Amino acid sequence: MTQQPLLAVRHLKMHFPVKDGVFMKTSATCKAVDDVSFDIQPGECLGLVGESGCGKSTLGKTIIRLLDPTHGEIRFAGEDLAALRQRQLKPYRRDLQMIFQDPVESLNSRHTVGNLLEEPFIIHRQGDRAQRRQKVSELLDKVGLPQNAMERFPFEFSGGQRQRIGIARAIALNPKLIICDEPVSALDVSIQSQVLNLMLDLQKELHLSYLFIAHDLAVVKHVSDRIAIMYLGKFVEFGQADDIYRHPKHPYTQALIASIPIPKPRKNIQRMPLKGDLPSPIHPPTGCPFHTRCPHVQARCKTEAPQLVNKAAPGQPQHLVACHFDIEPGDEPTPPPKHATRAA
Numbered sequence: 284m285t286q287q288p289l290l291a292v293r294h295l296k297m298h299f300p301v302k303d304g305v306f307m308k309t310s311a312t313c314k315a316v317d318d319v320s321f322d323i324q325p326g327e328c329l330g331l332v333g334e335s336g337c338g339k340s341t342l343g344k345t346i347i348r349l350l351d352p353t354h355g356e357i358r359f360a361g362e363d364l365a366a367l368r369q370r371q372l373k374p375y376r377r378d379l380q381m382i383f384q385d386p387v388e389s390l391n392s393r394h395t396v397g398n399l400l401e402e403p404f405i406i407h408r409q410g411d412r413a414q415r416r417q418k419v420s421e422l423l424d425k426v427g428l429p430q431n432a433m434e435r436f437p438f439e440f441s442g443g444q445r446q447r448i449g450i451a452r453a454i455a456l457n458p459k460l461i462i463c464d465e466p467v468s469a470l471d472v473s474i475q476s477q478v479l480n481l482m483l484d485l486q487k488e489l490h491l492s493y494l495f496i497a498h499d500l501a502v503v504k505h506v507s508d509r510i511a512i513m514y515l516g517k518f519v520e521f522g523q524a525d526d527i528y529r530h531p532k533h534p535y536t537q538a539l540i541a542s543i544p545i546p547k548p549r550k551n552i553q554r555m556p557l558k559g560d561l562p563s564p565i566h567p568p569t570g571c572p573f574h575t576r577c578p579h580v581q582a583r584c585k586t587e588a589p590q591l592v593n594k595a596a597p598g599q600p601q602h603l604v605a606c607h608f609d610i611e612p613g614d615e616p617t618p619p620p621k622h623a624t625r626a627a
Contacts, residue, residue, distance in 0.1 A: 286324060286325070287361070288322035288323060288324050288325075288358075289323055289324060289325045289327075289359070289360065289459060289460055289492050290322065290323040290346070290357070290358070290359050290460055290492070290494075291322050291356070291358040292319060292320055292321050292322070292346065292355065292356070292357055292358075293320050293355055293356040293358070294318050294319075294320055294354065294355045294356070295316055295318070295319045295320070295342070295345065295346075295352055295354070295355035295356070295357065295365075296314070296316055296317055296318055296319075296352065296353045296354040296355055297315050297316035297338075297341050297342070297345045297350060297352055297353055298312045298313065298314050298315070298316075298317075298353040299312070299313040299315060300312060300313075301313055301565055311565050311566070312565070313564050313565045314516050314564050314565075314567065315338045315341040315516055315564055316338045316341055316342050316345060316352075316516050317338075317515075317516035317517055317564075317567075318355075318517065319342060319355075319513075319516075319517065319518055321511060321518070321521065323460065323492050323494060324492070325459070325490070325492055326486070326490055326491070326492055327492050327493075327508050327509070328486065328492070328493040328494075328495055328506050328507045328508050329492075329493070329494050329495065329507060329508070329509050329510075329511065330495045330497065330503035330504070330506065330507030330509070330510040330511070330524065331343075331494060331495065331496045331497070331503075331510075331511050331513060332497060332498065332499075332500050332503050332510060332511070332512050332513065332539065333498065333512060333513035333514055334498060334514075334561050335498060335561075336561050336564075337513045337514055337515055337516065337561065338513060338515070338516040338564070339464075339465075339496045339498075339513055340384070340464050340465070340496060342496075342513070343381070343462040343464050343494060343496050344381075344462075344464075345357075346364075346379075346462060346494070347379050347380075347381050347462050348364055348365075348367075348369075348372055349381075352365050359375060359378070359379065359460070360378070360459070362375070364379075376407075376456075377407055377456040377457075377458060378456075378458050378459040378460065379458060379459075379460055379462070380452075380453040380454070380456070380458040380460075380461050380462070381453065381461065381462040381463075381464060382446075382449050382450055382453050382461060382462070382463045382464065382466045383449060383464055383466075384464050384465040384466065384468060384469060385469055386437075386442060386445035386446040386448070386449050386469065387437070387442075387445060389449055390437040390445060390448060390449065391437075392436060392437050392438050393436075394436070394437075395433065395434055395435060395436055396423075396428075396432050396433055396434075396435055396436070396437065396440075396448055397416070397419055397433035397434060399437070399448065399452060400419040400422055400423075400433075400448070400451055400452055400455060401415045401416070401419050402452075403452065403455040403456050404418060404455065404456075407456060409456075416433075418455070419433060420433070422451040422454070422455060423451065425451065425454070425485065425488075426447040426448070426450050426451045426481060426485075427447060427481065428444065428447055428448070428451070432444075432448075441474075442469060442470050442471070442474065443470055443471070443474035443477065443478060446466060446467070446469075446470060446478055447478070447481070449466075450466075450478075450481065450482065450485070454485060454489060454491070457489060458491070459491070459492060460491070460492045460493075460494070461491055461492070461493055461494075462493075462494050462496070463482070463493055463494065463495045463496060464496050465496055465497050465498070466478065466482070466495075467479060467497075467502065468497065468498070468499070475502070479502070479505060479506055482506065483506060493506070495507055500528070500539050500540060500543060501543050503524070504524050504525075504528050507524045508523070508524060509521070509522060509523055509524060510522065510523075510524045510527045510528075512527070512533065512535060512536045512539070514535050514561075514572060514573055515561065515562060515564055515567055515572040515573075516564055516567075516572075517572060517605070518591060518603070518605065519533045519535055519536070519572075519573065519604070519605045519606070520532060520533040520535075520536045520602075520603065520604050520605070521591065521601075521602075521603040522595070522600065522601060522602035522603060523600045523602070526595075526599075526600065526602055527602070528540065530602075531612060532594055532602065532604045532606065532609070532610065532611075533573075533604050533605065533606050533610075534573065534577050534578065534579055534606070534610055535557075535573050535576075535577075537610070537612050538557045540612075541612075557576050558576055559575060559576050562575055568585075569585060569586065570583075570584050570585045570586045570587050570588055571584040571585075571587075571588060571589055571605075571606075571607070572588075579608065579610050581607070581608070583607050584607060587607070589605045589606050589607050590605060591603040591604065591605045592604060592605070594609070
């Protein structure tokens with residue numbers, strides 16, 4: 284019997300109108316998230332990787348309904364959250380939480396840590412003051428903070444400690460799914476591993492599911508069961524973490540992996556740096572969205588958008604790729620047509 288996914292996202296879109304002029308009329312549409320579908324199983328960590336501006340954080344905020352989706356379904360435990368009003372979402376807030384990227388901005392500096400961690404219990408009317416304080420004390424123990432942190436303010440802590448406070452707030456109500464929006468990108472490298480290990484320990488202890496958003500593929504591989512590669516609001520590759528890391532099939536994924544520093548200075552590594560910047564989601568390229576930067580671009584790529592297709596070998600886990608061609612790492616770029624001329 285197939286296990287029902289904890290989260291099932293179907294054809295999700297998040298479009299923002301672009302308004303200008305004296306009367307602020309809509310002149311264009313920014314397609315931040317454009318037709319995305321995926322599942323997250325109970326206890327699974329799904330990594331979401333892509334460059335800044337590709338729509339990762341927007342996707343996370345839309346799933347948790349900080350943003351109202353333009354189109355699509357967000358089925359959590361069988362209920363379509365996209366169809367619910369804000370007041371109807373309150374019971375689901377206990378099971379859906381978020382860890383924000385910036386631990387400074389996400390914590391109210393005017394409240395003590397004790398008040399910050401007690402607030403979720405007050406909102407959902409759980410326990411009296413003594414019981415709430417006892418739960419706050421247990422949360423501090425779980426995330427490795429001293430008990431005297433309860434009476435201190437967020438600005439009295441380091442960046443790593445503030446992120447631990449954010450994690451404690453996210454797990455306060457024993458959620459089922461946590462959206463992790465680049466939770467370690469603002470931390471020193473020496474602190475990142477500590478926070479990542481803490482999150483992995485909490486996942487096992489509390490049976491949590493994660494949507495782990497980051498731009499560092501090496502960090503995502505460390506914590507994820509599966510990985511989705513996002514480019515310009517769309518998924519271009521999706522599969523098992525080890526499979527994508529060892530056998531990337533999309534040119535964009537190959538470029539991301541090739542850019543990861545390897546601590547072997549004498550090893551000869553073939554790099555494939557990406558040229559140009561991420562195109563505007565307001566005016567995305569026709570055909571394949573990656574064709575303006577792809578070294579293997581061909582005529583078909585400019586007119587026909589590829590669909591996610593399973594390119595895994597028979598009997599192997601699903602490996603979805605949105606590319607018209609089978610390109611292996613290290614393949615030579617497609618030479619330009621003979622009639623092409625060098626730009627001045």
